[in-house]
Amino acid sequence: xxxxxxxxSFAKGLKVIEAFDEARPRLSISDVAKTTGLDRATARxxxxxxxELGYADYDGxxxxxxxKILRLGHxxxxxxxxxxxxxxxxxxxxxxxxxxASVSVLDxxxxxxxARAAQKRVMSxxxxxxxxxxxxxxxxxxxxxxxLPEDEARAVLNRSDLKANTxxxxxxxxxxxxxxxxVRAQGYALIDQELEPGLCSIAVPLENDRGRIIAxxxxxxxxxxxxxxxxxxxxxxxxxxxxxxxKQVLR
Amino acid sequence: xxxxxxxxSFAKGLKVIEAFDEARPRLSISDVAKTTGLDRATARxxxxxxxELGYADYDGxxxxxxxKILRLGHxxxxxxxxxxxxxxxxxxxxxxxxxxASVSVLDxxxxxxxARAAQKRVMSxxxxxxxxxxxxxxxxxxxxxxxLPEDEARAVLNRSDLKANTxxxxxxxxxxxxxxxxVRAQGYALIDQELEPGLCSIAVPLENDRGRIIAxxxxxxxxxxxxxxxxxxxxxxxxxxxxxxxKQVLR
Numbered sequence: 001x002x003x004x005x006x007x008x009s010f011a012k013g014l015k016v017i018e019a020f021d022e023a024r025p026r027l028s029i030s031d032v033a034k035t036t037g038l039d040r041a042t043a044r045x046x047x048x049x050x051x052e053l054g055y056a057d058y059d060g061x062x063x064x065x066x067x068k069i070l071r072l073g074h075x076x077x078x079x080x081x082x083x084x085x086x087x088x089x090x091x092x093x094x095x096x097x098x099x100x101a102s103v104s105v106l107d108x109x110x111x112x113x114x115a116r117a118a119q120k121r122v123m124s125x126x127x128x129x130x131x132x133x134x135x136x137x138x139x140x141x142x143x144x145x146x147x148l149p150e151d152e153a154r155a156v157l158n159r160s161d162l163k164a165n166t167x168x169x170x171x172x173x174x175x176x177x178x179x180x181x182x183v184r185a186q187g188y189a190l191i192d193q194e195l196e197p198g199l200c201s202i203a204v205p206l207e208n209d210r211g212r213i214i215a216x217x218x219x220x221x222x223x224x225x226x227x228x229x230x231x232x233x234x235x236x237x238x239x240x241x242x243x244x245x246x247k248q249v250l251r
Numbered sequence: 252x253x254x255x256x257x258x259x260s261f262a263k264g265l266k267v268i269e270a271f272d273e274a275r276p277r278l279s280i281s282d283v284a285k286t287t288g289l290d291r292a293t294a295r296x297x298x299x300x301x302x303e304l305g306y307a308d309y310d311g312x313x314x315x316x317x318x319k320i321l322r323l324g325h326x327x328x329x330x331x332x333x334x335x336x337x338x339x340x341x342x343x344x345x346x347x348x349x350x351x352a353s354v355s356v357l358d359x360x361x362x363x364x365x366a367r368a369a370q371k372r373v374m375s376x377x378x379x380x381x382x383x384x385x386x387x388x389x390x391x392x393x394x395x396x397x398x399l400p401e402d403e404a405r406a407v408l409n410r411s412d413l414k415a416n417t418x419x420x421x422x423x424x425x426x427x428x429x430x431x432x433x434v435r436a437q438g439y440a441l442i443d444q445e446l447e448p449g450l451c452s453i454a455v456p457l458e459n460d461r462g463r464i465i466a467x468x469x470x471x472x473x474x475x476x477x478x479x480x481x482x483x484x485x486x487x488x489x490x491x492x493x494x495x496x497x498k499q500v501l502r
Contacts, residue, residue, distance in 0.1 A: 007296070007299075007300045007303065009260045009261055010260055010261055010263075010264035010297065010300045011300065011304055012261075013261035013264065013265075014264075014304065014306070014323065017323050017326050018322055018323065018326055019326075020326045020327070020329075020330040021326060021329045021330055022329040022330060024330065025330035025331060025332065045258070046261065048258075049258045049261045049262065052258065053262055053265065054359075055265070064330065064331075065326060065327040065330055065331070066327070066358070067327065067356045067358045067363040067365065068358050068359075068363075069323065069324060069326060069327040070324045070327055070328070070358075070363050070365075070380070070381040071269055071324070071358075071381075071383075072265065072268050072269065072320060072323040072324050073320060073321045073322070073323050073324015073325055073327075073328075073381055074324055074381035074382065074383070075268050075269055075270075075271045075272060075316060075320060076271070076316040076317070076318060076320040076321055076324075077321070077324075077379060077381060078271075078272045078273040079271040079272055079273060079275065079276035079315065079316055080276060080315075080316070081276065083379070091369075105318045107317070107318045107319050107321075107322075108305075108319075112318040112321050114318065114321075115379075117369075118342075118368075128328060128334070128366075128379070128380050129321070129379050129380065129381070130321040130322075130324055130325035130328060130380070130381070131325065132322075132325070
C-alpha cells in the first residue's frame with residue numbers, strides 16, 4: 001500500500017464521520033455517498049469500518065454514530081490545556097454577570113467553542129464545547145478575524161457563506177472588514193442580534209504571555225434584558241479583568 | 252487496495268488520534284508508535300495525514316491536535332438528539348439543587364458524559380460532554396451496569412481496571428455485582444466517595460418511551476456539604492420527577 005492510499009483512506013473515513021450532523025443523524029450508504037461525494041463502495045467501506053470498530057451502529061439500513069466517537073473530539077479537549085485553564089474564570093464571569101460566558105478559537109470560517117459556563121439558555125441552539133458558529137457574525141469570530149492580517153481575514157470571508165441571519169447581519173465583505181478595523185482599535189467586538197434575533201454579545205481577545213492572540217472570550221445576553229448599548233458599560237470592565245488575569249495563565 | 256487494508260489504515264488513524272490526552276498533549280512520532288503499538292512508519296503516516304488535513308499541528312518534532320478534531324466528536328453530539336433533549340431538565344435540576352447534574356451513557360467499561368449542567372466545580376477533573384469515567388465506581392455507571400444482564404455486567408467488570416481510588420471503592424467483582432442487584436431493586440445508585448474523596452452522587456436510569464434504559468442521570472455533591480446519607484432524601488424525589496418527565500421526551 002502506498003502512502004497516498006493510506007492518506008486517502010484515512011481522510012475519507014474522517015470525512016464520513018463528519019457527514020453525520022443534527023439534520024442527518026442516521027444515514028444510509030447512499031446518503032453518505034451523496035453527502036461526501038465519495039463513491040458508494042468507498043462510503044460503504046468507511047461505514048462498515050466505523051461499525052466494526054464500534055464508532056457506529058448499523059441496523060441493516062441506517063448507520064448512526066455511537067458515543068465512542070466522542071473519544072476523538074475529547075482527545076483534543078483533554079490534550080489541550082486551554083479549556084481547563086479558562087474554565088474557573090468562565091464560571092466566575094458567568095456567576096458575577098448571571099449570563100453565559102464562553103471561550104472559542106478559530107477553525108477555518110468557524111469559531112469552535114472550547115469552554116463555556118452557561119446560565120439559562122438564551123440561544124436557539126445548545127452550545128457545548130465543540131459547537132461551531134460562523135465567525136463573520138459572532139462577537140468572538142470578529143475578535144479572532146480582527147487578529148489576522150487583513151488579507152487573511154478577507155480570504156476567510158471569501159470562503160464564508162455570508163448569510164443575513166437577521167436584518168442586522170453584516171454580509172458585505174467590505175463592511176465586515178471595516179468593522180474588524182474598529183474591533184482591532186477598540187479591543188472588543190459587539191454583536192447586536194446579527195447571529196440570531198434577541199441575542200447580543202461582547203467579546204475580547206485572549207493573549208498568551210507572549211502577546212499572541214490565541215482565543216476569544218465573550219459574554220452573551222438576551223437583548224430583552226440587556227440592550228447591546230449597555231453591554232460595554234456593564235460587561236467590558238469585567239471582561240478586561242478576566243483578560244488580564246488569563247494572560248498570566250496562558251502560555 | 253483491499254478492504255482489509257482500508258479498514259486497517261482507517262482504524263490505525265483513529266487509534267493515533269486517541270493517543271493524545273491530558274497527560275500526552277504533544278507527541279513525537281516515536282511517542283505515538285510507543286503508545287499505540289503501531290510501527291514507526293505507520294505512526295508517521297497517520298500523523299502526517301492528520302497534519303496534512305489540518306487535524307494536527309506539527310512543529311518539526313512534536314504533533315498536537317487542533318480544534319478541527321472537535322468536528323469529529325461533535326458529529327455525534329450534533330447528530331444525537333439526547334443531549335439537546337435532556338439539557339433543559341439538567342439546567343433546572345442544577346438550579347434547584349445548586350449542585351451539578353449530568354447525563355451519561357455506557358461505552359465499554361466507561362461512562363461518557365453527554366450533557367451536564369455544572370455548579371461550582373467539586374471534582375478534581377473538569378467534566379464536559381465527552382469526558383469519561385470508569386463505570387464500576389461511578390453512580391451513573393452502576394445504574395447503567397445494573398441495566399445489563401448479569402453476565403454482560405460481569406464481562407464489563409472483567410475488562411475493567413478495578414482500582415481502589417479511595418479506601419471506600421468496591422473493587423471485588425462479586426461485591427460490585429451484589430451492589431448492582433441492590434441498585435436494580437431500589438431504582439437508584441448511591442456513591443459515597445468511591446470515585447474520589449469528598450465526592451458523593453446519586454443516579455437514576457433514564458428510560459425511553461418503550462421502557463428501555465438508554466442513559467443515566469445524576470446529581471453530584473461535595474460530601475462536606477451533603478453527606479451521602481442525605482442524598483436520597485434530598486435529591487431522589489427531584490431525580491424521580493425528572494425521570495418521569497424525560498420518559499415522555501425520549502423516543
